[in-house]
Amino acid sequence: MDALSTCSVIAYDPFMVIGQPPARERADAARNRARVLAAAEELFATKDARQVTMDEIARAAGVGRATLYRRYPDPASVAAALLDEHERVLQEQLMGGPPPLGPGAPPAERLAAFYTAMTGLLERHLHLALGAETGDARFRTGAYGFWRLHVLALLTEAAAPDPNGLVEVLLAPLAPELYQEQRRRGLSPHQITASLTWLSRLLNT
Amino acid sequence: MDALSTCSVIAYDPFMVIGQPPARERADAARNRARVLAAAEELFATKDARQVTMDEIARAAGVGRATLYRRYPDPASVAAALLDEHERVLQEQLMGGPPPLGPGAPPAERLAAFYTAMTGLLERHLHLALGAETGDARFRTGAYGFWRLHVLALLTEAAAPDPNGLVEVLLAPLAPELYQEQRRRGLSPHQITASLTWLSRLLNT
DNA sequence: CAATAAGTGGACACAGTGTCCGCTAATCCA
DNA sequence: TGGATTAGCGGACACTGTGTCCACTTATTG
Numbered sequence: 001m002d003a004l005s006t007c008s009v010i011a012y013d014p015f016m017v018i019g020q021p022p023a024r025e026r027a028d029a030a031r032n033r034a035r036v037l038a039a040a041e042e043l044f045a046t047k048d049a050r051q052v053t054m055d056e057i058a059r060a061a062g063v064g065r066a067t068l069y070r071r072y073p074d075p076a077s078v079a080a081a082l083l084d085e086h087e088r089v090l091q092e093q094l095m096g097g098p099p100p101l102g103p104g105a106p107p108a109e110r111l112a113a114f115y116t117a118m119t120g121l122l123e124r125h126l127h128l129a130l131g132a133e134t135g136d137a138r139f140r141t142g143a144y145g146f147w148r149l150h151v152l153a154l155l156t157e158a159a160a161p162d163p164n165g166l167v168e169v170l171l172a173p174l175a176p177e178l179y180q181e182q183r184r185r186g187l188s189p190h191q192i193t194a195s196l197t198w199l200s201r202l203l204n205t
Numbered sequence: 206m207d208a209l210s211t212c213s214v215i216a217y218d219p220f221m222v223i224g225q226p227p228a229r230e231r232a233d234a235a236r237n238r239a240r241v242l243a244a245a246e247e248l249f250a251t252k253d254a255r256q257v258t259m260d261e262i263a264r265a266a267g268v269g270r271a272t273l274y275r276r277y278p279d280p281a282s283v284a285a286a287l288l289d290e291h292e293r294v295l296q297e298q299l300m301g302g303p304p305p306l307g308p309g310a311p312p313a314e315r316l317a318a319f320y321t322a323m324t325g326l327l328e329r330h331l332h333l334a335l336g337a338e339t340g341d342a343r344f345r346t347g348a349y350g351f352w353r354l355h356v357l358a359l360l361t362e363a364a365a366p367d368p369n370g371l372v373e374v375l376l377a378p379l380a381p382e383l384y385q386e387q388r389r390r391g392l393s394p395h396q397i398t399a400s401l402t403w404l405s406r407l408l409n410t
Numbered sequence: 411c412a413a414t415a416a417g418t419g420g421a422c423a424c425a426g427t428g429t430c431c432g433c434t435a436a437t438c439c440a
Numbered sequence: 441t442g443g444a445t446t447a448g449c450g451g452a453c454a455c456t457g458t459g460t461c462c463a464c465t466t467a468t469t470g
Contacts, residue, residue: 026436026447050340055426064450069428135255135340136382165400168387172377177341182373195370202407231416231467260457269419274459 036061036068040078041128049079049131079131080141086125087143090117094150107158108203111170114150115196122179123189129176138175147171158203173199240266241273245283246333254284254336284336285346291330292348295322299355312363313408316375319355320401327384328394334381343380352376363408378404 025033039061043052052075058068072078099105100113122129133141151170155163172178173196182192244266248257257280263273277283304310305318327334338346356375360368377383378401387397 028434028436029448032449053426054428058450065427066429066431066451067449070448073428136386139382139386161403162396162400164390165387165392165396166403168383168390169378169400169404172380172383173374175377175380177344178373178377181341181344182370185369185373187370191367191370195367195374198366198371199374199407202404233465233467234417237418258457259459263419270458271420271460271462272418275417278459 032061032063032067033071036063036071036078037082040075041082044079044082044127044131049127050134052079052131076132076134076137079128080133083125083128083132084143086121086128087146090121091143091146093117107154108200111151111154111203112197112200114147114154115174115200116193118147118174119179119189119193119196122174122176126176126180126183130180133176135177144171147174154203158205160203160205170199170202237266237268237272238276241268241276241283242287245280246287249284249287249332249336254332255339257336281337281339281342284333285338288330288333288337289348291326291333292351295326296348296351298322312359313405316356316359316408317402317405319352319359320379320405321398323352323379324384324394324398324401327379327381331381331385331388335385338381340382349376352379359408363410365408365410375404375407 036057040052040057043057043060054068054072054075055065057075057078058065061068072081093101094114096102100109101117103110105113133144138144148167148171152163152167155166155170160166179192183189241262245257245262248262248265259273259277259280260270262280262283263270266273277286298306299319301307305314306322308315310318338349343349353372353376357368357372360371360375365371384397388394
């Protein structure tokens, strides 16, 4: 069994707090949650995600400020909740999907497949990624911990020297700001995945 | 002659604005500039650089807010001005210093030397780097443009496929937040440079 | 030693934050 | 079904930081 199976993915959700049986969410609470997420999705897509404020989200959702704060401590958490759904799909494919994304292919190929999948995710949901995983908040995300364990396992399997030193280096080019910058400079998604695939050769030694 | 020699390094300094002959800085202005820089250096080193405010810098320097805004639009610019001095030294070595940092060594070795020099810079001035080059502000720095041209030249010389696609990727692991994260996880500066040196092998194809 | 304008800094209007607390209404149970 | 309970709501508040304006100060120049 994979080491990843022991990694719990952290999402900002009041009902995932350990030891707190849901007890069931009230109907109006659920409705407001949906409103908030829908309004936020719209906002993040429309304007620069890093400038979206709590105030704005609350207003757009037609909800009081305190109601919003009840669930999410800041705009990044809202974006993270929205991203989480998409990331979870990839996480499952990495653990149990068909190779080369899932287990069964050589490490270099799996890394390249992972890179390709991640750039796909970034291309589709860049606004959310910029809102959620910018700067050093990125390292504190549950998702980052997952990617990290995955790549760490690949490095170890490939018998790379000092996997712990290399993990962060190999994950660095997946920073949302970097992807944005590359796109801004006119690189196509395909060009970016090609570069990352080339980088994956490192594991072939 | 190196392509780098055509790259102007942008620092936030009112007297570097194109077409504005200095005319000479007034004595009190110079004194306040020094006060601001000294106070800021202290502040950035003391607390989390990303939380230093203009208000705080002005107060610490014993200077009015408007005086501070006259020269620097935000705290990042102050940090950039402080960093600039140190970065300039490295820039000169890259252009005209002895190999492998300067011209004359094979690209892979020059890249490794560059990585080592940069991590040295980060280790010594991480607080300033975090204050100046965090998130996507990093890409807008004059210094980044310089590093980018340097690495681009090395990639081209090494006949790498699609240098434009690879530059940002190779510069990604030098993001200050990343260095901070690696150090936080217990990696030594030496471990980090070793990993980056290993990465430089890519140019050896 | 005046004239000049570069330089200064207090004050202001504004935007966003995070929390408190009285009220509303969904849920539960008799 | 209808009253009690309490989760959930949201307006209001105090606070911090921003960026700009403008009347005052003072270094410089002839």
